[in-house]
Amino acid sequence: MKTNIKSLILLSTFLFSSAGCKKLLDVNTDPNNALDVPVEVLLPSAETGLTFAVGNTLTIDGGIWSQYWTQNPTSSQYKTLDQYAPAQGDFGNVWLNIEVDALENFQKVIDKGNATNKKQYVAIAMLLKAYAFQLSTDLWGDVPFSEALQGDATTQILNPKYDSQSDIYNGLVKLVDDAIKLINPDEPAPGNDDLIYQGDMEKWLRFANTLKLRIGLRLAKKDAARAATIVKSLAGADFIQPGEPALQNFNSTGGQQNPLYGAIAGTVLNTTQNLVASSTAVDFFNVNNDPRLFAFYDPINTGNVVGIPQGSFNAPPTTTVSPPSAATSGNAKDANSALAPVKLMTDYEASFLQAEAVVRGWLSGDAEELYNAGITNSFDAYHVDGASDYMTQPSVAFPAGGSSEEKIKAIITQKWAAMCGNQTIEAWSEWRRTGYPSFFVISKGSIIGAGRWPGIFLYPSSELTRNPNAPKANHFVYDKVWWAN
Template sequence: MKNILRLLFFFLLFTSCEEHLNINDNPNTPVNVDKSFVLTAAQGSLATGMGGQLANLGGFLAQYHTQPPSASQYLSLDTYNMNIDFSDRLWNELWAGCLNDLKFVLEKSDEEGDTGSFLIASALRVYTFQVLTDLYGDIPYSEALLGDQNITPNPDLGSDIYSGLIGEIDAALSKYTNNPIPSNVGAQDAIYNAEMEEWVKFANTLKLKLYIRMAYTSQANASAVNALLAADNFISTDAKFALYEDAENKANPFYDVQIDRLGDVNNIASNSLLQFLRTNSDPRDAAIYRLNDDTPGIFRGIDQGDRDTYASEVASNFSRPNIIATTPVYLITVAESNFLQAEALIRYSGGSGAKDKYDAGVLNSFLTYGLDPSLAMALTDPGGTYEYVASPDIETALRQVIIQKWVSLANVNNIEGFFETNRTQYPETVTLGNQDYSIGNFVVSVGSVLTGNQTPNTLFYPDTETSKNPNITQKTSLTEKVWWDQK
C-alpha cells in the first residue's frame, strides 16, 4: 500500500507545467490528506523555486553564467532590468505552494503530538521565509498565511523577521528536545528520510546562517554564534532534494526548463567564475561547466553581458552549466556549513580553527561535485593555490573564505551565492578591463541599465502582490538594500 501511495504521489508531484508543480497551483489548504504527502509536496515546491527560477536568477547575479549573444530570453537579468512582473510565478510558488503546505503540516503535527515532523516543517518554513526576505526585504510575516482572516497582511521589517525566524527554530528544537517523538513521515521526507538527528543538525546550521547573515548589523550576536560553535552539531550530509528522473516533467527544474524545453541556448559560462577556475587550475571547472560543442571541445565563456563582441556566435560555441536531469537541488551543503563556521571563527573567536573549517569547506565542495577530495587537498595544502593564510585583519582572512564559498555554490545554490556576494561584497565588482579574474572579481555587466558599479541588491515585489495588497509599497529601484546589506 505504501508503494502504491508513493507512486501516486510521484505522479502528482512531477506533473508539472513550466517551472512550477501543478500540485501546488491551488492555494487552498488541503483538508483530508496525510501530512506526509503534503510535506513532500512542500519540499518539491521549495526545490522547484530554488532549483528553477532562483537558480537562473542567481546564476546571472552571482556571475556564474551570462546571456549568449544569440539569445535574449534573459537579457533583462543580464542588464539588471528586471521588472515588477519578473517574480510573479516564484512568489506564488513559495507562498501558495511551499509555505501553505508547510502550514498544514505544522498544524497536523501539532494536533498529533508529532514533534519530529513539527521540527522538520518548522526548519523548512524558516528556510523559505529567509529566502523570501533576503530577496525582497520587508515582507508579510507576522500577519502572513492567515487566509480569509487577513488577505492584506502588513509587511514586517526584515530585522524583525530574522528575530522571529530564530525564535521559530529555538521553539521547534525545544519542543522536540523536551518531547522527542520521531517524525512518522518516513521516506516521504525526501531530504533526510525523517532522520531526526539530521534535522536537528539542519536547524542548527540554518540558525548559524541567519546569525552570520547579520554580521555587519547591530544585531550581530557573538555569544549566540559561539554557543552554536561550542555545541558543534551541524550538518554532516548535504541537505538536498533528489527525486528527479531523466524523464519528461520529472527532471531537475533548471534542466527541465532551460536545457530541455528552451533548448540550452540561454546560459553560457561567465568569465568571472570560469576564468577564476581556469587560472587557478581548479578541476571544478569540469563539474560546473560543460565543454563547448566545437571539436576539439574547450572551456570558453564571455565577460558578463559582453554579447556584442561575439555577435555572430551561438550558445553551443561556449561552455554551459553542467546540470543534468537528475542533478539534485541543494538547500544547505556540508561545504557551506564549514564556510559558515570558518567565518564565525574569524569574526568571533580570533580565527582559531578557521583554517580547518576552510579546508573542510573546499574539500566538501569537491565531494558535492563528485570529485576526488585529494584534488582539493592539493590546492589547500601548504604552498597550494588555495592555501589559507591567517590574518589579524578580519576582512583579509574572511575574503578567502567567501571566494571559496562563492565557487562552491555554483550550480549548487546559485541564489545563495548572490546573497553572500551581496552581503560581503566579495568578489569585488570592478569595471570591465580592470578585473583580475585569478583572485576573484565581478565586472559590471555590459549593457547594465544601472549607473556606475551598481548591481541589484533586491527584487521588485511582484505586481500580482502589490495590486492585491495595498499595504505592500513597491520599491523604486533594484539597488535598494535589504536590511543586513550594510557593508
C-alpha cells in the same frame, strides 16, 4: 501511502513544468472546502514547492547575478537579467512558489501535525518554514511574516501586513529554536515522505543548527552584537556533516526531473542553450588551477572550458561558449541534467559558515581547518580529485597570518567557488552581504546606470495590487536589502 506520495509529486512537478508553476502544489486550493490531506502527503508537496523555487528561477537568477553564467549570444531568454532590468512580472511565479506552494503547505503540516501529535513532522516544517521565510526576506526585503499564514479557512488573514527585515530575523531565530525543542530522534518520524533527509531527525537537528548559524552571520555587518549573540548560542552544537547535504534528488522521468532542466528542456524553450559560462568564474578557476572547472562546465570541442564576459551577448569575443555541466542541471542538451539535485544547504557551506564564525571570535575551533574542510567537501561532492594540491597554492591557502577581513574574504570567495551552479542564489546573497568575491564586473549589458548592481528583487505587480498592506511603490532593482554591505 507511498504510491499516493509518488503520484502527488509526479503530478505536482509535471504541472509545474507544463503550466507555469502557479499555486500548483497548494493542496488546499479552496479554503471553504479544504481537503483532509494527511501530513504524509503535505510534507513532500511543500518540500517540492520549495525546491522548485530554489532549483528553477532562483538558480537562474543567482547563476547570472553571481557571475557563474551569462546569456548565450545566440539566444535571448535571459538578456534582461544580464541587463539588470527584469520586469516586475518576472518575479510573480517565484513569489507564489515560496509564499504559497512552500510556506502555506508548511503551515498546513504544522497545523495538522500539531492536531495529530506528529511532532517530528511539525519540527521539519517549522525549519523549512524558517528557511523559506529567510529566502523571501533576503530577496524582497520587507515581506508578510507576523500575519502571514495566520487563521483558518473562515478567519484567514488575506491581506497580511509587511514586516521589517529586522523583525523578521528575530522571528526566524525563534522559529528555529522552537523547532529544535521538538526534535526527538526517539519519536515516530517521517520516512520516504521526507524527500530531504528521509526522517533522520539527527540530520534535521544539524540542519537546524546550520540554518541558525547562517541566519546569525547574515547580520554580521549590519548588527554585529545581535549576530554574535545568535552565533554564540550555538557553542558546542553539531552542524551539517560531510556527505549529508540537505537536498532533493530527481530522476529522468518526465515530471520528476530537476526543475531547471525541466524548464529549459521543455516545450517552451525546447532545449535552447541560453545559459553559458561567464568568464568571471571561468577565469577564477583557471587562474587558480581549479579542477572543479570541468565539473561545473562542459568543454567545447577543443577540450577547453570557454567563457565570455558577463553580459557581452551583443558583442561577444566568441559564440562558441561552454555550457554549464549536467551536474549543475544547466545543460539543456544533456539529459543527465535532469538528475542534478537541488541543494538547500551543504556540508561545504556549513564548514565555511563555521570558519567565518571562528574568525569573528563567535565560535571556537580552527578556522583554517574548517576552511580546508569546506574546499574538500566541495571537491568530494563533485567527485573531483586534487583538493590537497589546490589548497597548497599561495592564491588559495588560508591566510593564517592575515587580518580577520583577509580571512573572511578568502572564506567567502571559496564558498562562492564551491556554490558554482548549485547554490547560486545563496552565493548572490553572500556577495551582497560581504562584497566578496571582490572581482565581479559590471555586466556589459547593464542598462541601469554606471556603478549599479542588482541588489533586490522587485515585488510582483500582482502582490502590490492585491494586498493593500503592500508597499505603495516598488523599489529599484539596484536598491539594497536591510542587511546588505
